[in-house]
Amino acid sequence: MNSAGRSKGGAAGCPCGLSAVYDECCGRFHRGQAVPTAEALMRSRFAAFARQDEAYLLRTWHPATRPKRVEFERGMRWVTLEVEEVTGGSTFHTEGTVTFRAHYAFRGRRGSMHERSRFTRDGGAWVYVDGDTLN
Numbered sequence: 001m002n003s004a005g006r007s008k009g010g011a012a013g014c015p016c017g018l019s020a021v022y023d024e025c026c027g028r029f030h031r032g033q034a035v036p037t038a039e040a041l042m043r044s045r046f047a048a049f050a051r052q053d054e055a056y057l058l059r060t061w062h063p064a065t066r067p068k069r070v071e072f073e074r075g076m077r078w079v080t081l082e083v084e085e086v087t088g089g090s091t092f093h094t095e096g097t098v099t100f101r102a103h104y105a106f107r108g109r110r111g112s113m114h115e116r117s118r119f120t121r122d123g124g125a126w127v128y129v130d131g132d133t134l135n
Contacts, residue, residue: 015050016043017081030056038089038096038119041126043081046102050078062120062127075107095120099134 014025021027026047035041041060048056054070061067082101089096099116117131 014043015047015078015081017046017083018043022047035060035126036091037086038093038126039083039086039098041119041128042083042098042100042117045128046078046081046100049102060125060127062122062129065128065130073106077105079103079105079110089119089126096126 014020014022014027016026018025026044029035029040029044030048030051030053035044045057045060047053048060049072052072054072057070058066080103082103083098084101085097085099087097089098096119097116098119100114102113102115104111104113114134115131116134118129119126120129121127
């Protein structure tokens, strides 16, 4: 992926940071295909924040912690995601955590958010529960 966020051949790369184009990567999850792991859910949720896909974010949020709405801050652009550590969260687990650093640009300034997110299965599907902000 080049610095313009495009993969080879000129197609837009996926916001989650993997080399596949959006439609073949997180786009398939946003369209309703099952998410196989907690890490894939984390990546697809980052892409949903980048694309401001509120419906997907709410659908993949645990009912006990889900807000009524997702507020997208004007001037915020999610740039790239770095997954640092994954525990559990495979097709064989019922819970998992993903530690990540999400990079953003906000009104011309760059920054990052560092978090350890918790995921669980709800009705067989992976959902985001909550997260702890890290330093």
